[in-house]
Amino acid sequence: MTKLSAARTRVSNWLFDHALPLWAERGVDAQGRFFEQLDFDGRPVTGLRRRTRVQARQVYVFCEAAALGWAQGRAVAQAGLDQLISSRRRYDGLWVSATDDDGVVVDETPDLYDLAFVLFALAAAHRVLGDARARPLAVETLAAIDRLMASSHGGWEEALPPRLPRRQNPHMHMLEAMLAWQAIAPDPAFEAAARVSLDLCKHRFLIDGAIREYFTEDWSADPATGYVIEPGHLEEWAWLLQQSGDDSDLATALHRRATARGYRDGFAIREIGPAGEVLDGGRRLWSQTEAIRTGLSFGDTGVSALIAAVFDTHLATAVPGLWVDSYDADCRSHDEAAPASSLYHLMTAFSELLRSDA
Numbered sequence: 001m002t003k004l005s006a007a008r009t010r011v012s013n014w015l016f017d018h019a020l021p022l023w024a025e026r027g028v029d030a031q032g033r034f035f036e037q038l039d040f041d042g043r044p045v046t047g048l049r050r051r052t053r054v055q056a057r058q059v060y061v062f063c064e065a066a067a068l069g070w071a072q073g074r075a076v077a078q079a080g081l082d083q084l085i086s087s088r089r090r091y092d093g094l095w096v097s098a099t100d101d102d103g104v105v106v107d108e109t110p111d112l113y114d115l116a117f118v119l120f121a122l123a124a125a126h127r128v129l130g131d132a133r134a135r136p137l138a139v140e141t142l143a144a145i146d147r148l149m150a151s152s153h154g155g156w157e158e159a160l161p162p163r164l165p166r167r168q169n170p171h172m173h174m175l176e177a178m179l180a181w182q183a184i185a186p187d188p189a190f191e192a193a194a195r196v197s198l199d200l201c202k203h204r205f206l207i208d209g210a211i212r213e214y215f216t217e218d219w220s221a222d223p224a225t226g227y228v229i230e231p232g233h234l235e236e237w238a239w240l241l242q243q244s245g246d247d248s249d250l251a252t253a254l255h256r257r258a259t260a261r262g263y264r265d266g267f268a269i270r271e272i273g274p275a276g277e278v279l280d281g282g283r284r285l286w287s288q289t290e291a292i293r294t295g296l297s298f299g300d301t302g303v304s305a306l307i308a309a310v311f312d313t314h315l316a317t318a319v320p321g322l323w324v325d326s327y328d329a330d331c332r333s334h335d336e337a338a339p340a341s342s343l344y345h346l347m348t349a350f351s352e353l354l355r356s357d358a
Contacts (some may be wrong), residue, residue: 003304004356010305010311011350018041018321019343020065024076025342027048027058032079033103034058037337042319045337049098052114053082057344061160063124064347067190069353074129081125085133093144094160111159114330115145116173125179135185142189153218155200168205171197172237180245201237205252210257211237227274231262231293232287235294242297255294263291266302266309270330281329285314285342289349296352307353334347 005067022298026042027035037045065073087103088095094110095118119138126134149156152312155171158164174196181190202217205211212227216220221227234254261276262268268287271279288310295303314324322338323346 007304008353011353012159015350016070019068022074022321028076032082032083034340037339038322039337040317040319040322042322046101051098054341055080056117057341059084059121060124061343061347063128064351067128068351073093078129081131087094089333092148093140109159110158112170115141116170116177119177119179123177123184127184138181142193157236164217168211168213171200175240175350180284184244194243198244209253210234227273231258231268231272232290234258234262235290237299239294241295243334255298283327285323285325288344289345296356
């Protein structure tokens with residue numbers, strides 16, 4: 001058995017025997033809405049804003065689980081989608097940011113990051129559930145984003161009303177959603193929106209060979225934080241550029257930069273500067289999953305070691321199926337619960353492994 005074959009078995013056992021059953025049973029309320037967190041005893045944490053981005057991510061997770069053969073995921077995804085559509089759409093075609101535990105809207109702000117994940121979840125619902133509402137809603141949502149949130153300086157505003165700093169991250173996830181739609185139901189509107197993000201990546205976000213994070217209104221590097229580079233996002237952009245077929249040379253360069261400058265002790269760290277200097281030596285789980293997924297696509301030999309390291313640290317919880325999301329630079333975690341939002345990252349990486357033939 002190869003190292004990747006052994007890793008695939010370990011991932012499959014953890015995902016289908018522990019994580020998905022746990023989050024399907026305890027991570028969802030009686031109405032089908034997803035909780036934001038489970039504590040380390042596996043109990044839902046209440047009293048938190050239930051963000052639209054998390055609801056959408058979990059719809060994707062359980063759609064993908066169903067696509068991978070975990071049949072129970074279909075009902076969980078469908079219930080979550082129904083709640084997402086019924087309680088979070090605005091009158092103008094955009095979507096609210098958050099509700100409370102009872103489903104009452106507590107933040108009506110349309111946020112581009114949230115909207116990107118709504119579009120991504122709708123693509124999964126179209127692909128896996130065959131839900132007839134998904135594609136029309138995606139087209140309507142994208143049209144509303146273009147109509148109400150387009151910026152005269154390119155791309156879309158962070159939110160309504162507009163706020164600063166502008167970030168590459170929501171535009172990256174808009175690209176992710178558009179690529180998901182183009183793969184299953186191509187449309188000129190999806191293609192055009194993907195092009196917006198791709199052009200911004202190459203002409204605005206990319207500075208001296210790396211993707212920067214924070215910008216002014218006209219996409220100049222933000223004076224306070226414009227030097228920040230996140231290795232995890234270098235890996236994520238490398239993956240998306242590969243999937244888009246737009247610029248394989250840039251994808252390769254970003255991946256190489258991340259691996260050469262953005263790792264410490266085998267893990268992708270939070271932040272580096274333009275010269276590779278460490279700005280924040282801590283680490284998040286999502287960065288490791290992006291490194292795993294992109295490493296698989298490049299055929300890196302160290303992927304199995306990173307998967308093992310993730311299991312030995314981030315996924316080494318007393319209740320199997322949970323995770324430690326963050327560690328500081330001294331390898332200490334101060335987390336008190338597992339955020340539901342991380343399951344999307346785990347699923348994107350682990351589904352890539354499970355579908356590979358390595």
